[in-house]
Amino acid sequence: MYSSAWMQNQKIFKNLSSSRLFDQAEIPIVVLKGACFALTIYPDIGLRPMGIWIYCPQSKISQAVQIAKMTGYV
Helix, strand or coil: CHHHHHHHHHHHHHHHHCCHHHHHCCCCCCCCHHHHHHHHCCCCHHHCCCCCCCCCCHHHHHHHHHHHHHCCCC
């Protein structure tokens, strides 16, 4: 469990750090819950399983989904 969580979280953080596509589309990103906790509360990112949640204005939903799919999310 630990190693799969660690690998998944590494991928998530890599994608978060390359969020320029969302910036270019003027879609703000808010880091919540798992990602925030993994960096602040837990001593190691592999100890906190997490996923990505994208909150955006309704008018930007289709654009956000398209960008997420381009970065490998389903």
